[in-house]
Amino acid sequence: MKNDVLEKDGMKKIDLQSLTLYIGAVAILIIFTVVCRLAGKNFLTFGNIQNVITQSSVIAVIAIGQSVVILTGGIDLSVGSTVGFVGILGGLLIKSGMPIGVVCLLLVVTGILIGACNGALISYGKIPAFIVTLGSLQIIRGVTMVLNSGKPISGFPEGLKAIMNTKIFGMPISILYVFILYAIMMTIMTKTRLGRWIYSIGGNAKAAKLAGVKTKKIEVYSYIISGIFAAIGGILLLSRLSYADPNAGSGYELDSIAAVVIGGIAMSGGKGNIGNTLVGALILGMLKCGLQILNVPVYFQTIIIGLAIITAVFFDKAKERRAE
Amino acid sequence: MKKRLSTLIMSILLVAFVLAGCKDTTKDDSKSPTDDGSSNKQKEITIGFVPMTLNNEYFITMVNGAKQKAEELGIKLDVQAADQHASAAAQLTIVENMITSGVDGICIVPSSSEGLSTALTKCKEAGIPVINLDTKIDQSILDEVDFEVPFYGTDNYAGAKFAGAYVIENFEKGIETAILTGIEGQQNAADRRNGFFDAAGSHVNVVAEQSANWEVDQGYTATQNILSANPNIGLIFASNDGMAIGALRAVEEAGKKEDISIIGFDAISEALNMVEKGDMYGTVAQYPAEMGILGVENMVNIINGEDSQEYIDTGAKLITKENVEEHKKYCEQFAE
Numbered sequence: 339m340k341n342d343v344l345e346k347d348g349m350k351k352i353d354l355q356s357l358t359l360y361i362g363a364v365a366i367l368i369i370f371t372v373v374c375r376l377a378g379k380n381f382l383t384f385g386n387i388q389n390v391i392t393q394s395s396v397i398a399v400i401a402i403g404q405s406v407v408i409l410t411g412g413i414d415l416s417v418g419s420t421v422g423f424v425g426i427l428g429g430l431l432i433k434s435g436m437p438i439g440v441v442c443l444l445l446v447v448t449g450i451l452i453g454a455c456n457g458a459l460i461s462y463g464k465i466p467a468f469i470v471t472l473g474s475l476q477i478i479r480g481v482t483m484v485l486n487s488g489k490p491i492s493g494f495p496e497g498l499k500a501i502m503n504t505k506i507f508g509m510p511i512s513i514l515y516v517f518i519l520y521a522i523m524m525t526i527m528t529k530t531r532l533g534r535w536i537y538s539i540g541g542n543a544k545a546a547k548l549a550g551v552k553t554k555k556i557e558v559y560s561y562i563i564s565g566i567f568a569a570i571g572g573i574l575l576l577s578r579l580s581y582a583d584p585n586a587g588s589g590y591e592l593d594s595i596a597a598v599v600i601g602g603i604a605m606s607g608g609k610g611n612i613g614n615t616l617v618g619a620l621i622l623g624m625l626k627c628g629l630q631i632l633n634v635p636v637y638f639q640t641i642i643i644g645l646a647i648i649t650a651v652f653f654d655k656a657k658e659r660r661a662e
Numbered sequence: 663m664k665k666r667l668s669t670l671i672m673s674i675l676l677v678a679f680v681l682a683g684c685k686d687t688t689k690d691d692s693k694s695p696t697d698d699g700s701s702n703k704q705k706e707i708t709i710g711f712v713p714m715t716l717n718n719e720y721f722i723t724m725v726n727g728a729k730q731k732a733e734e735l736g737i738k739l740d741v742q743a744a745d746q747h748a749s750a751a752a753q754l755t756i757v758e759n760m761i762t763s764g765v766d767g768i769c770i771v772p773s774s775s776e777g778l779s780t781a782l783t784k785c786k787e788a789g790i791p792v793i794n795l796d797t798k799i800d801q802s803i804l805d806e807v808d809f810e811v812p813f814y815g816t817d818n819y820a821g822a823k824f825a826g827a828y829v830i831e832n833f834e835k836g837i838e839t840a841i842l843t844g845i846e847g848q849q850n851a852a853d854r855r856n857g858f859f860d861a862a863g864s865h866v867n868v869v870a871e872q873s874a875n876w877e878v879d880q881g882y883t884a885t886q887n888i889l890s891a892n893p894n895i896g897l898i899f900a901s902n903d904g905m906a907i908g909a910l911r912a913v914e915e916a917g918k919k920e921d922i923s924i925i926g927f928d929a930i931s932e933a934l935n936m937v938e939k940g941d942m943y944g945t946v947a948q949y950p951a952e953m954g955i956l957g958v959e960n961m962v963n964i965i966n967g968e969d970s971q972e973y974i975d976t977g978a979k980l981i982t983k984e985n986v987e988e989h990k991k992y993c994e995q996f997a998e
Contacts (some may be wrong), residue, residue, distance in 0.1 A: 379762075385762065389758050483846065488846035490777065492803065578780060579780055586749070631762060631763040633740045633763070640745050
């Protein structure tokens with residue numbers, strides 16, 4: 339019963355949040371379209387929209403898992419390192435002659451293992467998520483360096499490139515991945531018990547426990563989900579660059595958290611819609627792309643993106659206050 | 663609420679369609695004046711310029727050289743770099759966005775020698791010429807993409823070898839030496855280490871070698887540790903000036919400034935001041951501004967269909983107390 343109440347409460351907020359978010363996204367789209375036009379450059383073209391989606395896809399995919407973790411009230415700082423690790427491990431395996439499909443599967447399993455370790459330490463070891471994943475961020479990056487003595491790997495077969503650099507019906511295939519992965523996760527979050535439980539833990543862990551939810555197990559699952567999506571993100575990046583860089587993914591943990599926060603999921607957990615995380619990631623991508631096309635100096639780009647994150651949360655909170 | 667949401671989505675789509683519809687007509691409008699203009703004077707050239715980062719004096723000097731040349735030639739320069747660190751993914755995104763914004767050519771300092779294959783493929787497909795500056799793109803990548811890219815820059819290996827040769831001439835044989843290396847796995851880190859080692863390795867006695875990841879603070883702590891383990895060190899070769907500055911701090915604290923000579927690499931202004939004061943023995947100078955200037959100059963030639971050079975060695979030099987003043991004067995013209 340309690341879960342239903344929590345969920346309904348969550349749903350109401352979702353609509354309010356979505357409104358601000360969509361208005362913000364469209365406003366940014368319009369502003370860039372107009373300003374770029376005035377500067378004699380194109381922003382809203384079919385090709386560029388494809389570009390923005392492809393550029394955002396890695397962060398968007400990682401942010402799915404980050405959303406789930408943040409919905410439980412946790413955080414996963416290890417996703418960026420996982421991206422780098424998966425890249426180097428995958429690179430070595432592909433170079434050793436293993437079929438790419440098998441490699442991808444193994445990499446996803448790696449993501450599951452990383453997530454399981456994080457999750458177990460957090461829920462059963464009772465160490466705060468921030469600390470555990472801060473530690474694993476370092477450990478995983480270190481292992482990545484050890485794995486190939488810090489060297490990058492290049493010269494991959496065409497098959498690897500094809501994962502990300504293929505077009506279907508004239509659209510980059512990354513669009514398909516992103517939408518399928520989001521569709522799957524949104525269905526899980528709204529239509530299954532697992533999804534409801536994840537919301538309930540973040541909403542009120544004690545109440546969820548009293549209602550019979552196995553909160554520890556669910557918490558571990560949420561980190562496993564994050565590990566899986568970080569690994570998929572790593573595979574996509576490896577394919578997009580066709581180059582395994584041991585430093586790849588540094589800072590992606592922050593980008594993914596930014597996408598989640600802009601998408602309106604509360605850092606305290608329990609409230610928000612995963613679908614909006616995609617919009618959050620696209621807003622970040624649009625900002626970066628638009629500012630680059632306008633040739634805004636890189637220092638100002640980072641300032642503007644930082645302001646965007648704070649503004650997004652500010653409007654979110656303002657709406658919440660008004661609703662109360 | 664649901665109704666409002668669907669109305670909103672509908673209106674978003676509407677706006678998007680209207681704007682998308684506008685695009686073609688406005689595009690034509692915006693094109694025609696430039697077409698008219700081109701019959702009178704030359705079409706404005708825009709060159710995309712992508713240094714590795716912009717939070718490093720070396721690249722800022724390179725960009726300033728490029729900017730001066732661009733101004734002189736009356737062309738536009740779009741400068742974009744990754745925010746915090748050199749990243750192949752960020753550079754690919756920048757190149758994609760530059761292609762969208764319609765640059766005529768791209769000068770790039772790759773974040774790594776091998777990570778640019780997708781970006782180069784996209785430039786090739788878009789018919790945009792590329793000039794490679796400073797860090798050479800791996801030949802295997804160029805072969806894979808089948809794209810001709812001129813390279814202008816210094817050979818890090820040669821520069822470090824230069825420092826090594828100087829050490830042989832000016833320091834006694836068997837001097838205990840420590841080497842601070844850059845990020846493990848980076849080509850230029852390996853080149854600088856190997857260049858020094860190949861030239862002076864048999865002359866000096868290398869007792870410690872440690873990576874300090876190009877960072878001042880890490881150079882400082884690494885040197886502290888090295889000094890406590892090897893108190894008789896007489897020479898430190900730091901693969902960049904940041905680490906050399908860190909090393910100098912540690913040496914000063916240990917009270918061994920008189921006994922230990924430090925040689926850095928890059929000739930950043932702080933290091934030049936230290937060489938001038940006699941705190942640092944020397945630093946290997948490269949000429950980043952030349953790379954920027956030559957990159958822009960030759961790119962304009964390529965775009966205009968004129969001759970351009972395939973390879974230019976922009977040179978390296980060891981700056982010591984004797985020639986530091988002259989080098990500082992040269993650098994001043996590219997400072998902001």
